[in-house]
Amino acid sequence: ILNVEQSPQSLHVQEGDSTNFTCSFPSSNFYALHWYRWETAKSPEALFVMTLNGDEKKKGRISATLNTKEGYSYLYIKGSQPEDSATYLCAFRYGNNRLAFGKGNQVVVIP
């Protein structure tokens, strides 16, 4: 069983503040690291697919970095807005294009 850990599990952020959270994954047999944004009652929405050590991706106020050698990725939200409230899922891609998911980082942005 592949161990994908996300921390913290939940956090409350004041509107306008920036925040970040961590995903750790196995550092061997690395294919790719995926980040999804998931709002309740909707389908998880792909944010980033990261494949190379040192990768940095950005989408609006959300960005992510990747360190495959030590097995971690950071997701940053700059200037949090209420619409950023969601669960952010990290997933490690392994054989046959399967994804092993962490439990998610639940973010609540307080207006």
Add this chain to the structure above:
Amino acid sequence: NAGVTQTPKFRILKIGQSMTLQCTQDMNHNYMYWYRQDPGMGLKLIYYSVGAGITDKGEVPNGYNVSRSTTEDFPLRLELAAPSQTSVYFCASGPGNTIYFGEGSWLTVV
């Protein structure tokens, strides 16, 4: 754009009943997956398929069956439903470098 469509969205089953969750995708993806999401847990892979006629077990396959007779369809069958199968089920598909999810099916077994 339909993407990945799964039905039904909500269902209540009695213990011992059987049902099929339907999933279809219109993106011609080879890879298809069924995941379940339990409270406080990450998405767990039930079954997956790398193409029509090919299926394989994921992490939590017990109590489920799948088939993949066409590229588009990947139904998930629950035989003899148990309370432990109360969960949110997600079907997904992908071309190999990413995965797209359906909107989920909420299943309660009572």
